[in-house]
Amino acid sequence: MAQFSRGEIDVLLCTSIIESGLDIPNANTLIVDRGDTFGLAQLYQLRGRVGRGAQRAYAYFFRHRKKAPTPEGQERLETIAENTQLGAGYSIAMRDLEMRGAGEMLGIRQSGYIASVGFHLYARMLNQAVQELKKTQKSVDANVDEAFGISAAYIPVSVDLPLAVALPSEYVTDQTLRLQLYRRMANLRDETELDALEEEFIDRFGPYSEPVQNLLYQIRVKLRAEKAGLAAVSVESDQLVLRFPNLPAGVSSRDLRQFRSDVRVGKNAYWMPFNELTEGWREHLLDVLSDIMPK
Numbered sequence: 304m305a306q307f308s309r310g311e312i313d314v315l316l317c318t319s320i321i322e323s324g325l326d327i328p329n330a331n332t333l334i335v336d337r338g339d340t341f342g343l344a345q346l347y348q349l350r351g352r353v354g355r356g357a358q359r360a361y362a363y364f365f366r367h368r369k370k371a372p373t374p375e376g377q378e379r380l381e382t383i384a385e386n387t388q389l390g391a392g393y394s395i396a397m398r399d400l401e402m403r404g405a406g407e408m409l410g411i412r413q414s415g416y417i418a419s420v421g422f423h424l425y426a427r428m429l430n431q432a433v434q435e436l437k438k439t440q441k442s443v444d445a446n447v448d449e450a451f452g453i454s455a456a457y458i459p460v461s462v463d464l465p466l467a468v469a470l471p472s473e474y475v476t477d478q479t480l481r482l483q484l485y486r487r488m489a490n491l492r493d494e495t496e497l498d499a500l501e502e503e504f505i506d507r508f509g510p511y512s513e514p515v516q517n518l519l520y521q522i523r524v525k526l527r528a529e530k531a532g533l534a535a536v537s538v539e540s541d542q543l544v545l546r547f548p549n550l551p552a553g554v555s556s557r558d559l560r561q562f563r564s565d566v567r568v569g570k571n572a573y574w575m576p577f578n579e580l581t582e583g584w585r586e587h588l589l590d591v592l593s594d595i596m597p598k
Contacts, residue, residue: 322348328356338364339376343399346383347392378402385478394479460528463537465579468518474508488518494526520585527592536588538577543588545595546572562594 307315308327315321315330322345333353338346346364354360364380366372372380382398475481491497501519504511511519528536534548547557549571556570567574575591577584 319345319349321352325352326355327352329358330355331358331360333360333362335362335364337367339366339372339380341379343379343382343395343402346379347395350383375402388479391479394482397482460525460533461535461537462521462525462528463535464521464524465538466517466521467514468521469514470518471512471514474512474515488522491522491526494523497522497526524588524592527589527596530597531592531595532597533592533595536592541577543575543577543584544572545575545591563591566591 304315304317306312307330310329319341330353333349335341335346335349341349350362353362364383366376366380371377379402382395382402386394386398470481470484472478472481475484487500491500497519504515504519524536528545531545532547533545535544535546537544537546547559550557559568559571559573561568565575573591573595575588
């Protein structure tokens with residue numbers, strides 16, 4: 304190691320132990336065998352061992368010649384390849400959290416369900432769970448809430464509609480910016496903010512494609528559903544279901560009013576006929592949500 308640092312030898316053959324803070328400024332090329340078997344944090348730390356001086360550096364991560372990597376391994380390699388900009392550590396850390404899970408913070412299991420809901424929503428849900436355990440509506444940690452833009456005791460409505468929703472990379476090319484926009488959308492609280500964001504999208508990125516339009520529509524549904532006091536909006540057995548939170552123990556049904564002939568009243572939900580090929584179902588759903596909202 305000392306000889307390599309002094310420049311007496313040109314190649315250092317070593318294990319991944321070098322990820323632990325090795326600082327050799329004149330090292331400019333890194334070759335890692337079976338890079339797909341390393342974790343994202345390891346790949347990021349290994350890549351950081353070169354390019355610490357004034358010389359341009361290169362990091363090569365190889366995979367098995369004949370054996371394809373696992374989907375997770377391939378995703379890790381793609382993530383490290385995409386995030387080469389200065390300050391990429393935050394984006395890589397967020398992606399790592401979503402891929403592996405943050406663990407069950409209130410239990411003993413070492414992986415959770417963060418990949419299915421996203422980090423910021425997961426933080427909200429965790430905050431809510433802690434509050435319920437403590438039987439209080441106070442914030443568990445106001446500093447954490449402020450850091451992540453989290454409102455205490457808030458869990459968004461679950462919206463599950465047969466729509467392809469996304470911010471495609473061809474529409475917003477910068478991954479860090481996409482993460483920021485997703486976070487902003489998750490924190491929207493009223494339709495005025497959503498309208499402003501729609502205008503910003505067009506102004507900054509141009510006309511948006513159908514997945515973006517679907518995403519913005521689904522957020523609008525979520526906002527109205529929240530104001531209506533719903534817990535979920537979903538499609539079940541060719542029916543649009545507008546479901547309220549679970550009833551307390553001992554209560555068999557919620558006193559829901561009948562306000563439209565095409566909307567059926569259930570014990571704890573409204574049911575509407577649904578056919579995604581029917582023109583105008585989206586506007587109809589928004590109208591029904593507006594009718595449910597308290598005046």
